[in-house]
Each structure stands twice: as structure tokens, then as C-alpha cells.
Amino acid sequence: MVLDFIAPRHCAVCGRRLQSAEKTLCVSCLLDLNISDYFSGGSGNRLERTMWHRLPIERAAAFMTYDHEDAQHDMVLHMKYHHQPRIGYHVGRLMSRQLVECHFFEGIDVIVPVPIPRDKRMQRGYNQSEQLALGISRVTGIPIDTHVIRRLPYKISQTQLSAAQRQENVKGTFLLNTARRLPFFQRRNPLALRGKHILIVDDVITSTATVRECGKTLSQIPDITLSVLSMAVSRNLINNIRKGNPEEDPLPAPP
Numbered sequence: 001m002v003l004d005f006i007a008p009r010h011c012a013v014c015g016r017r018l019q020s021a022e023k024t025l026c027v028s029c030l031l032d033l034n035i036s037d038y039f040s041g042g043s044g045n046r047l048e049r050t051m052w053h054r055l056p057i058e059r060a061a062a063f064m065t066y067d068h069e070d071a072q073h074d075m076v077l078h079m080k081y082h083h084q085p086r087i088g089y090h091v092g093r094l095m096s097r098q099l100v101e102c103h104f105f106e107g108i109d110v111i112v113p114v115p116i117p118r119d120k121r122m123q124r125g126y127n128q129s130e131q132l133a134l135g136i137s138r139v140t141g142i143p144i145d146t147h148v149i150r151r152l153p154y155k156i157s158q159t160q161l162s163a164a165q166r167q168e169n170v171k172g173t174f175l176l177n178t179a180r181r182l183p184f185f186q187r188r189n190p191l192a193l194r195g196k197h198i199l200i201v202d203d204v205i206t207s208t209a210t211v212r213e214c215g216k217t218l219s220q221i222p223d224i225t226l227s228v229l230s231m232a233v234s235r236n237l238i239n240n241i242r243k244g245n246p247e248e249d250p251l252p253a254p255p
């Protein structure tokens with residue numbers, strides 16, 4: 001590609017110069033990904049089962065696993081905190097191409113990315129879950145709804161909280177948007193989604209508290225079905241799920 005000589009592109013994670021066939025991430029970073037067991041699209045994987053007793057969901061999948069010490073964690077940090085929204089878009093496309101093969105998206109009507117509080121969005125300039133959703137929508141053609149639900153700031157910062165305290169802290173931080181209190185361009189009648197199958201897209205799952213709270217709020221819409229898709233799930237959570245203790249999540253929250 002001639003443009004690569006004029007304006008070289010670099011890997012969004014390691015910074016290495018990209019070859020013409022590479023997009024956003026280099027082959028080496030892609031090969032480093034730990035593809036999770038929870039990506040089969042099959043029914044009843046552990047992630048699904050963990051959520052079943054807390055939130056009635058149809059399907060759940062996470063593309064990869066990550067730990068604080070591996071390349072995936074770098075990718076998550078770059079995507080969330082280093083102004084690299086294109087990682088989310090790219091991974092969104094990558095994972096949905098594979099999930100399409102497993103019929104994961106069958107029957108899903110609309111994608112709802114987990115919102116972030118307004119101050120965080122202003123600070124970062126984007127919502128990383130929305131970027132993932134854009135990539136998924138590009139491959140699947142499923143529309144995105146970013147106005148049905150919104151996120152309030154945490155009561156206290158999550159950084160130093162234990163897993164149990166974080167679950168408590170996230171309670172009540174999601175609200176369905178009602179037309180009356182919003183400017184006209186954000187107005188959305190949640191009842192427009194009545195009877196729909198909604199895919200909640202979350203960037204990373206370190207504990208299931210956020211996605212469950214988001215799902216619980218969306219469940220106020222009558223007759224909806226929920227599914228969940230995430231780019232990454234923390235290995236600590238997986239280990240705890242394996243031990244039959246899904247509520248314990250000793251990983252500290254990102255800053």
C-alpha cells in the first residue's frame with residue numbers, strides 16, 4: 001500500500017509498524033490473544049450459567065481472557081485510557097465475524113452498549129463499549145441504540161473497593177431514558193424496544209456486577225430478551241467461577 005510509505009501505520013498496542021495487510025493490530029499482538037472458552041456461542045457456557053441465577057439471559061460470550069500481566073491487559077488499557085478507540089472497533093469486527101459462524105446473533109434485534117458516566121465520556125472522548133458495538137454492527141448489520149439507557153456516576157470511586165463493595169456501588173447507577181427529561185436529540189421511548197432481543201455489549205467483564213445491573217434496568221422494558229457479549233473476561237473471575245465462587249473477584253478495578 002503506497003499510503004503506508006507516506007504515512008506509516010502502527011500497531012495500536014505494541015507500536016510496531018504495520019504491514020500493508022495488517023489493520024490496527026499487528027499479527028504478533030493478534031497471536032498473543034488468549035481466546036476464551038466462553039466464545040463458542042454454544043448454549044450453557046460457564047459465563048452464561050454464572051449469570052443465569054442473577055439475570056435471565058439467552059446467551060453470553062466473551063472473546064478473550066486477560067490478566068494484569070499479559071498483552072490483553074495492555075490492549076484493554078490502550079483501548080480504555082490511551083485514546084485508542086479503533087482497538088474496540090477492530091476487535092468488535094474480529095469477534096463478530098467468528099460469532100456469526102456460531103449463529104450467536106440469530107434473533108438479536110438491537111445492540112445496547114453499556115454506557116459510561118458523562119464525565120468519563122467527556123474525559124476519554126468516546127465510550128469503548130460503543131466502539132465495540134460499532135464493529136459488531138458493521139459485520140452483522142444489527143442496529144445500535146445508545147439512548148435507551150444512561151449511566152450515573154459512581155457514588156464513590158471503584159478503584160479501592162473490594163468485589164462486594166463494587167457490586168454495592170454499582171447498584172442504581174443505570175437509568176432508562178425517558179423522553180421528558182432529555183433534550184430532543186436524545187429522546188428515546190424505551191417502550192420502542194418492547195418485545196425485542198437486546199444484546200448488551202460490555203468492553204471487559206471483571207465482575208458480572210455492571211452487566212447485571214445494566215441488564216436489570218433494561219428488564220424494566222416489557223417482554224425483552226437479553227444476551228451479553230464482551231471483548232474480554234478477567235481470568236480471576238473465570239478461576240472463581242471454576243471454583244464455584246463467581247462473586248469473588250480480587251482483581252483491583254482499573255484506575
Ligand SMILES: [Zn+2]
Binds near residue numbers: 012014016025027028
Ligand atoms: Zn502489536
